[in-house]
Each structure stands twice: as C-alpha cells, then as structure tokens.
Amino acid sequence: MLLEGKKLLVTGVLDRRSIAFSIAEEAQRAGAEIVLTSFGRVMSITRMMAKRLPHPPDVLELDVTRAEDLAGVREELGRRWGGLDGWVHSIAFAPDDALGGRFLTTPWESVATAFRISAFSLKEVAMGLLPLMQERGGSIVAMDFDNAVQAWPSYDWMGVSKAALVAIVRYLARDLGRYRIRVNAVSAGPVRTMAARGVPGFDAIQEEWARRAPLGWDASDPSPVGKTVCALLSDYLPATTGEVVHCDGGHHALAYPLPEQDR
Ligand SMILES: NC(=O)c1ccc[n+]([C@@H]2O[C@H](COP(=O)([O-])OP(=O)(O)OC[C@H]3O[C@@H](n4cnc5c(N)ncnc54)[C@H](O)[C@@H]3O)[C@@H](O)[C@H]2O)c1
Secondary structure, eight states, X not given: OTTTTOEEEEOOOOSTTOHHHHHHHHHHHTTOEEEEEEOGGGHHHHHHHHTTSSSOOOEEEOOTTOHHHHHHHHHHHHHHHSSOSEEEEOOOOOOGGGSSSOGGGOOHHHHHHHXXXXXXXXXXXXXXXXXXXXXXXXXEEEEESGGGOSOOTTTHHHHHHHHHHHHXXXXXXXXXXXXXXXXXXXXXXXXXXXXXXXXXTHHHXXXXXXXXXXXXXXXXXOHHHHHHHHHHHSTTSTTOOSOEEXXXXXXXXXXXXXXXXXX
C-alpha cells in the first residue's frame, strides 16, 4: 500500500467536508497511521468526525498561534512514534473584514491574523516538528488555491496569504532539503467546506470552475485532493520539493473554457 507504515499528522479536520478529512481517510486507506489536530471549541466536533474514519485516530490540541500546543504535539508524537514521516498543513483563517471585497480598507491587525494563521504557521509547525523528522526525512504538504497567481473576487487577504504560503513552501524546501524533508503544496479547485463558506461568491467560482475544467470538477467531492496529498506524502515523488501540484481538473491550464461542442 502507498503509505504502509507511515506515521503522519493531519491538521485541519473541522468536519466531514474538510479537505483534511478526505486526506485522513485516503491516508488510512493507503495504510498510514495518523493522528489529527484540532483546537478550541471545535475539538469536540473533530473528535466526533474522527470516529467516522476507517480507524478512529486520536485528536491532539494544536492552535497554531500557541507555542505550548506545538510543544505538546511534538512531545506526544515523540512518545508515541519516536519520529514522524510527514504532516499536512490544512489550515486557513481570515477575519471577515479581510475577505469579501474590503481589500482596500482591511486593517493591519486582520491582515496579520490571516497571514499568521494561514501562512506563517507552516514555518512555525515545520520547525516545531523538525526534531521528529530530521533523522528520517519525510514530506510536508500545504494547501493552496490557484497557485496564488491571480486576484479573485472576495478572496482578498486570503489570496495574499496563499501567495505567502507558496513562497514559504519554497523557502522551507530550500532549508529543509538537507534533512531530506520535501515541502510541497497542492493547489486544489474549490471544495464546499466551512472555510469556503466564508468566501462570498464561492458558488459562482465553483460553477465556472466545473464548466471550464477539462476534466470537470465537483466541489462537493474532496477525495481527488485527498489522494493527491497522499501521493506527495508517499515515497513516489522522492525528488519533488518546492513544488505546487495542481488538483483542479486542469482548470489552471486553459485560458478560455472549452467550447460546448468539445465537451
Ligand atoms: N475549500 C476550498 O475551496 C479550498 C481550495 C483550495 C485550498 N483550500 C485550503 O485547504 C485548507 C483547508 O481548508 P478547508 O477548505 O478544508 O476548510 P475547513 O474550514 O474545513 O478547514 C480549515 C481548518 O483550519 C483550522 N484552523 C483555523 N484557525 C486555526 C488555528 N489558529 N490553529 C489551528 N487550526 C486552525 C480550522 O479549525 C479548520 O479545521 C485551507 O488551507 C484552505 O485555504 C481550500
């Protein structure tokens, strides 16, 4: 099996629709042993969701803005597994005034929150978990949208944070390569999740996406994204790092939608 014997940490399971839920499900089907993280009020929801996975995993507390949580996760995983083969950053948050078309008036405090949770935390968690990975090497995967290259309606400071996240992927790839740690992102098409609900105009984007993507796109099915992340967590992309892999039905590759008769 693709991930047989791998010990993996998956952040970001909020509910059944979360991209991270699908990643966790696919990883377990592929033979991995996993632990989830969640935080605060939603921990109890994550614990309920964990029971719906093929092998209900433990859920550790990790608010990425709390150094003590990160230290706790490192200690627990060290005790449990003695090391870590990979982990997934499936975390994003932006305050309401940082999304929805208020780009020009968003206060710095809201921009800082979006950047810290959605981008800087990738570096923070990578460093926090490095002692568990530096001997054995491994894979870190972050979640991107549209390779962060275009301005989207409503996406605003989350779009800027994604651009930062992709840059952080490259810098981490540079600095962690010496430990044989690969760092990549998956650029996913729109998936109907709680985070997506916070982006006004999401429905229009996903409808257009489904129309344009040569392979089609179903925003209610995160499983293609889960599988793509598992491929990056596996040993089958051993020389790939600092990369953004698209899982978007091919949407990024076309300037214009296919004419109806060619569908
Ligand atoms: N849904 C989409 O259309 C889409 C497309 C491309 C990329 N993404 C990315 O996928 C990732 C997962 O998002 P999702 O769409 O599954 O939504 P989601 O709402 O299910 O997941 C977001 C997660 O971020 C977590 N989070 C927020 N603040 C946190 C903090 N301080 N510490 C730790 N965790 C925190 C939430 O608890 C939640 O589990 C995000 O990076 C998102 O930007 C989503």
